[in-house]
Amino acid sequence: MIRTRFAPSPTGYLHIGGVRTALFSWAFARKNGGTFVLRIEDTDLERSTPESVKAILDGMHWVGLDYDEGPFYQTQRFDRYKEVILQLLESGHAYHCYASKEELEAMRAEQEANGEKPRYDRRWRPEDGKTLPAPPEGVEPVVRFKTPLAGVVAWDDAVKGRIEFANEELDDLIIARPDGSPTYNFCVVVDDWDMAISHVIRGDDHVNNTPRQINILKAIGAPLPVYGHLPMILNEDGQKMSKRRDAVSVVDYADKGILPEALLNYLARLGWGHGDDEFFSIEQFVDWFELKDVSPSASRFNNEKFLWLNAQHIKAADNLRLAQLVAPRLAEAGIDPADGPCLAEVIALVKERVQDLNALALECDYFYARRAPSAADLEKHLSEESRARMGRFAGRLAELSDWNAEAIHALFKPFCADEGVKMGQLGMPLRVLVCGTPQTPSVDAVLALIGRDEVLKRMRG
Template sequence: MIVRTRFAPSPTGFLHLGGARTALFSWAYARHFGGQFILRIEDTDVERSTPEAVQAIIDGMKWLGLDHDEGPFYQMQHMDRYREVIAQMVKDGTAYYCYCSLEELDAMRERQRTAGEHTRYDGTWRPEPGKTLPPVPEGRHPVVRFKNPEEGDVTWEDQVKGTITISNQELDDLIIARQDGTPTYNFCVVVDDWDMRITHVIRGDDHVNNTPRQINILKALGAPLPLYAHLPMILGGDGEKLSKRHGAVSVMEYPEAGYLPDAMVNYLARLGWSHGDDEIFSREQFCQWFDFDHMSSSAARFDTEKLNWLNNHYIRQTDNAELARLVRPRLERLGAQLENAPDLIQVVELLKERVNTINELADAAMLFYRQPQPDAALLEKHLTAESLDALKNYVSNCETVEWNKDAISAMTKAVLAEHKLKMPQLAMPLRLLLTGQLQTPSIDAVVTLFGRDTVLSRLKSSLS
């Protein structure tokens, strides 16, 4: 058997984190077994589906690196196929026309509520041997209902949750085609999974209640049943359903916020799945290791601090030239003066150990690409008489010192020794005059990157 999985989002909004994890697990399972991963866009909700949402899904998949082998397929392009199957089911007696009006259905539910019964369709138009159906109302268009079994149970071995059993008495005859003839979600999913030969349906556990209905329809069609795996929810750190108040929810907000795709993939992989104590691993390792034996059936909690820790790791592992490519447009948006300035590749190499996101890296790099505006009160505090004499000596030495970090470091120590000062007494005013801030990497590294001309120009103009 060739493993075939699918990711089937509805394009009614952005690709959220839960959907991204579902896509990741479906992709990894297919890759683990050398199978195929299919992308299907379930766009039958015409009023809410938008081209922008479709593009957001495709962009999110591309950013995460989840390449699909087939698709994207669009359900709206398969309407003829759905209608063909529905017509055959009506002919076979596994589906039937129901002419109940909305008012009649409301009255039916009200009677059931009053009697303390479970509200469900009562089978008014369900054909049975010896049963006389009501006269067809003139001019009323029917829906088509699936003739769900009335006895027995639906049982399946969920790959995550274990054995699940639902009584057929809990399921009524669901509508599979509306009055205008358009098929409904649960029906389209079944036909698509059948036609696309899906072997494993991996999706969120909010679909558990759909599964027995879909299994019954598949059985009525004589179609093979896929294996089902329902993934637990992702909750916020407070245990509540993940929402905007927990931070970004759309996947495509994360590249904008400065996260790397490898970090996000690594993090999502650990939400509900584990491989021993391994925290950091590549996509290739994840695909090699991934199975359902190590899936948790409990809800996972999204932890931004953990994501930041992972992102820091991947930033440190990323090639400096690639980091510079990612940082440059952010610097430009911040108004950076990039002409005749320190080499950006060397700057990111100096700073990348200290940051959790590309945005933080851009913010940190700005100290090299803007004119310093030191706070007057800080200057008064740190630019003492002792440090001023040392700074003038430092400027003089900058005229002739060999311009590399080791030589500048040796020169700095010599100036400190000559003036009997400690490093902060020279480094603090130097930082303020060169960058306008007190917190920077090693002052020798900063001075080296600025270059002789910039250092002399800024210090002389400030000390004159």
């Protein structure tokens, strides 16, 4: 039974790397008829916040990655963690350590001075023939895991291939703090065991945690999941993306005019590919996705390519859905789409010209309210002569029995012939006068949508 999980820490926004991890875990479960679990790893009580939890849940909802179970919260499972810690203490796989912070700092300083790797020297680790000092009074101990002193921890990573760590390179990590609260690496192990996670798909910044977690899984007699560590996402400068420097909240992409399917499409291509396919649906991605096709190399986020892909999804999107997304943007500009042509029809005409929904709203606004032309456009396109010509063309438009793009277009050629001008000398002033900009789609289609009364009002006003 395939069971995957996405387990973010609520210490900030849900960012690009987190969504890519969630996407690959979700797609693997969906592809294999499995279960996708959402787990909130909130054991860092000082940094975890309700706002960050909300940002994670809102982000998952916006991108459309539905989870089958959860969200589960680690802070609600402390009794279970304490139960397993007690089992490890009783079985001899864990022990109490009374070393103070000052002792540990002195230990580290001495090791560094001797050119040694700083690590806990296992002074409180019980061993055959070793006499431990009496526990100091008034000191609450931590609980440390008794890492094997020899041997190798190895696994066949589903993305990176064979990975091995020597146990002698690993510390006796703390699994419970002096107040009894469990630590990250321990909670993850118990959760993955209890939730029967079959595949742990996560960023490769967790590779160093994996041997520690495998040793704990073996100590508690739990089956090992398959691990697959995804490559990092680099920013455009080739540096690792960080929450502070690069990443905005995923839901902020909605404010930037990005479609969620475009974001998922782009993230899917960061570290994974299906031939030369760039533009595809989430359904196609699930159908094609295999962990073996994930590259172990880091990928670079390219904003230009990202916006291009968003443009492709806007072109393919249903116009009524786009209208629902654009209407609030127009409302923020004081425009009510109900006071003009059908917004979905306007979008069908202009959406080929934009890369995001904010630009799409700008392309729609002059259908509902004439823009004020720039001084440069007025000077270039609306001389006294062209204004007079616009007046004469308005008369022709007023005489039309049918108001549609075809009927309007049929006026252009004979009018230009009568005036002795080229189409540009009619079309550009007409656009500036009616729309406030010389950059519009086919002017006959634009005029048809704006409507006869409004067009004549703008031309004569």
